[in-house]
Amino acid sequence: MDFILLVDDSKVARMLISRGVAEAMPGLEIVEAVHAEDAIEKLTERGQAPKLTVIDYNMPGMTGLEFAGWMDTNWPGAPKVLCTANIQDSLVQRAAEVGVSVLPKPFSISKLREVVGLPAA
Amino acid sequence: MTLDSLHKDLLGEVFNLGAGRAAASLSELLGNDLEIGLSVPRTDVLTMTEMAELIQDGKDEEFCGVSLNHKGELSGDSFLVYTHKESMRLVQLLMGGGLGQEVGDRADFTDMHEDALLEVGNLVLNACLSSVANFLSLEFESDVPHLYSGDCMKIISNDGVFPVDQLVLYVQIAFSIEDEGLNGYMGLCLNMDAMASLETHLKHYIDTQLGA
Numbered sequence: 507m508d509f510i511l512l513v514d515d516s517k518v519a520r521m522l523i524s525r526g527v528a529e530a531m532p533g534l535e536i537v538e539a540v541h542a543e544d545a546i547e548k549l550t551e552r553g554q555a556p557k558l559t560v561i562d563y564n565m566p567g568m569t570g571l572e573f574a575g576w577m578d579t580n581w582p583g584a585p586k587v588l589c590t591a592n593i594q595d596s597l598v599q600r601a602a603e604v605g606v607s608v609l610p611k612p613f614s615i616s617k618l619r620e621v622v623g624l625p626a627a
Numbered sequence: 628m629t630l631d632s633l634h635k636d637l638l639g640e641v642f643n644l645g646a647g648r649a650a651a652s653l654s655e656l657l658g659n660d661l662e663i664g665l666s667v668p669r670t671d672v673l674t675m676t677e678m679a680e681l682i683q684d685g686k687d688e689e690f691c692g693v694s695l696n697h698k699g700e701l702s703g704d705s706f707l708v709y710t711h712k713e714s715m716r717l718v719q720l721l722m723g724g725g726l727g728q729e730v731g732d733r734a735d736f737t738d739m740h741e742d743a744l745l746e747v748g749n750l751v752l753n754a755c756l757s758s759v760a761n762f763l764s765l766e767f768e769s770d771v772p773h774l775y776s777g778d779c780m781k782i783i784s785n786d787g788v789f790p791v792d793q794l795v796l797y798v799q800i801a802f803s804i805e806d807e808g809l810n811g812y813m814g815l816c817l818n819m820d821a822m823a824s825l826e827t828h829l830k831h832y833i834d835t836q837l838g839a
Contacts, residue, residue: 516749517739518721518722518739518745591753594767596766
């Protein structure tokens, strides 16, 4: 089954993001990972690229951008967004350089749709 | 650190903008179009002990706070502090319904309560810091947030990690959600290295943008 991967060390953040992505992209399974290493394990187990990966930046272990780099190597072309409250220009620039869009936390459904390239509802 | 009145005024204004961004994030997160009131920023060079006394304000209550350590040109700690009772109200507002109810003291906190408070702290503090960093063209890296409860000293010293007599640049903004009877403090303390860096960036901004 097609799925969306959420990678965030906060359960509450995963709940809030999950609510938003379920509304914007209904009908997809939502798989949650508590950090990058957990996400790598889950992706390896499933052997399938997610339709979208929403990644927190500040997590124990690998940062969100480091994990995005791992995804590029192992699942090239899989769409992903960095979802973070740390919206420094320098971080947004670094993300853009590796082809990752930034979704500022907290986000509205319309902003999520815009960032992942879905038509407005 | 020797800030003249123009530098202090600019610093207050920069943090005021940051707090505004943080308040907008909090309001969006709570999703209730709640109006969040902000005080005029207070800027001082203080010791940790003086800072804690300022926040505690003579109240004999248990406080609860989220502390965020950051490195780089804004190296130091920022925190969000409220009384334990108010922290429960905040969890109720965020999660709705019963999560904030039937919680008497810190021992009744569940993982979900702690996680909700950590996430609010993470969003609000990073929103404020990012705004300050972008405005002054400086960079920081933040750690994962930590939740503390007890007296204010425990929260702002990261549970005793920082020496109580250390001098820091302290910026404080009080916030309130009047309709919900919720008040708290957002504070930022910067160490000596960050104070020097901040001074340089403030001077640069004044020279290049204000022509003063």
